[in-house]
Amino acid sequence: MAKALRTKDKIIIAAEKLFSEHGFEQTSLRQITSEAEVNLASVNYHFGSKKALIQAVMARYQSVFMPALAEQLHQLQNSGTDQVRTEDVLACVMPPLIALRQVRADGPVIYLRLLGYAYSEIQGHLRKFTMTNYGEIMHEFFQMIQQANPSVCPNTLFWRLHFSLGAMLFAQTSGQALREIAAADFGEETQAEESLLKLLPFVAAGISAAEPEA
Amino acid sequence: MAKALRTKDKIIIAAEKLFSEHGFEQTSLRQITSEAEVNLASVNYHFGSKKALIQAVMARYQSVFMPALAEQLHQLQNSGTDQVRTEDVLACVMPPLIALRQVRADGPVIYLRLLGYAYSEIQGHLRKFTMTNYGEIMHEFFQMIQQANPSVCPNTLFWRLHFSLGAMLFAQTSGQALREIAAADFGEETQAEESLLKLLPFVAAGISAAEPEA
DNA sequence: TGTACATCAGTGAACGCGCGTTCACTGATGTAC
DNA sequence: TGTACATCAGTGAACGCGCGTTCACTGATGTAC
Secondary structure: OHHHHHHHHHHHHHHHHHHHHHOOOOOOHHHHHHHHOOOOHHHHHHHOOHHHHHHHHHHHHHHHHHHHHHHHHHHHHOOOOOOOOHHHHHHOOHHHHHHOOOOOOOHHHHHHHHHHHHHHHOOOHHHHHHHHHHHHHHHHHHHHHHHHOOOOOHHHHHHHHHHHHHHHHHHHHOHHHHHHHHHHHHOOOOOHHHHHHHHHHHHHHHHOOOOOOO | OHHHHHHHHHHHHHHHHHHHHHOOOOOOHHHHHHHHOOOOHHHHHHHOOHHHHHHHHHHHHHHHHHHHHHHHHHHHHOOOOOOOOHHHHHHOOHHHHHHOOOOOOOHHHHHHHHHHHHHHHOOOHHHHHHHHHHHHHHHHHHHHHHHHOOOOOHHHHHHHHHHHHHHHHHHHHOHHHHHHHHHHHHOOOOOHHHHHHHHHHHHHHHHOOOOOOO
16 A cells, blocks of 8 residues: 555655656656656556646646635634725735645646646646636635726636736746746746746736726 | 749648647648648658758748838937837837748748747747847847846846747736636637737736835 | 650658557555354 | 455556558640751
């Protein structure tokens, strides 16, 4: 049993790393099992299929992230502030992200990259999975963003939230390359987590922007 | 000769459509030649390889878009306004985008989707290609954004421009799915080109947001 | 105008390769009596 | 305590499949003399 868990864990650890670096479809089971120093057939033995392995990897992070996000949102709601600001709602995602260090030291970065690939590659699957399992939390989040921006119509907010998601995922997926360019052009090193801090004011301003006249 | 051009064009037209719908790696030459009603081997005959076909498809759009963008930027520079606004610089991308209708009726949408896949799939290749061929135009664009936002440091602007790019590409790549969700949730149909108009105020506000204190 | 030859567009079939998955199997561990 | 059996983790080799690419070939068009 002890060794059994080892093999399964080895696969998970190697898969997370390679998935987050090259995406799901571009990473083969042979690469994963080679990195994990494990037999090729053991992926299908432990997980059933490649698709199931992908879901297991994602689920492991979601199951930590989502409850932590719910916790943050509730804290903010019960903080007695009568008017929450967009920044405050957005900031709720940071502690859950940092909590992913429990899963793995570089968990926050890994998770964001996985999200990026999950959205761009397996179109819609992840969204469906997230909504069926954590739809309520997502709904709460959306409602609080609406409360913080009563003058922006919900349809516009819907789009702006997805623009924000896109900005975050793109920055993560292309993050390494961008950081190198930025370092070369401006002589400033930007850390992976730092680019997230740069993101917050950007999306907060974008979400709360005045609605243009029709 | 007449029929020769036909086959090559048939391939381009089918490839653009399928690439923009499913991405480059997910689209096989067999799908393309089947859609184009053309022999499988003719792709390699006319283009040499799949990679060369992808480049040909992208180059066709870039060669229309980029000069048109340069034209817009120059017009804005010579308009006599002493202080350009971020919105004005951003708005410069719209006419070149619309000019892509010359290439093909749904050219603007196709191009944006291709861009999205190009950035997320063939990491860095497109950026390199764009910078070597149109680096000067990109540099001009960046400089004008800087002029419009003298109080934001260049490094931050660099990141914010890429956040904006990410927001746009994500909205396009996931556009169809998002439009369906939005229609179901808010009873409002959003057209493909309309989501771009929603994007402009969002990124303009994000780019010009005040720099947070350190 | 007619013939020989070269060039070019297009084709059908096969190539080798890497992929996810399957299968028959081994060996260790746990359980029942 | 000892034996028989069941369960489980893990393995090596092969499977079929779709992929991009290649190759020898056909037939039409253009050119030279």
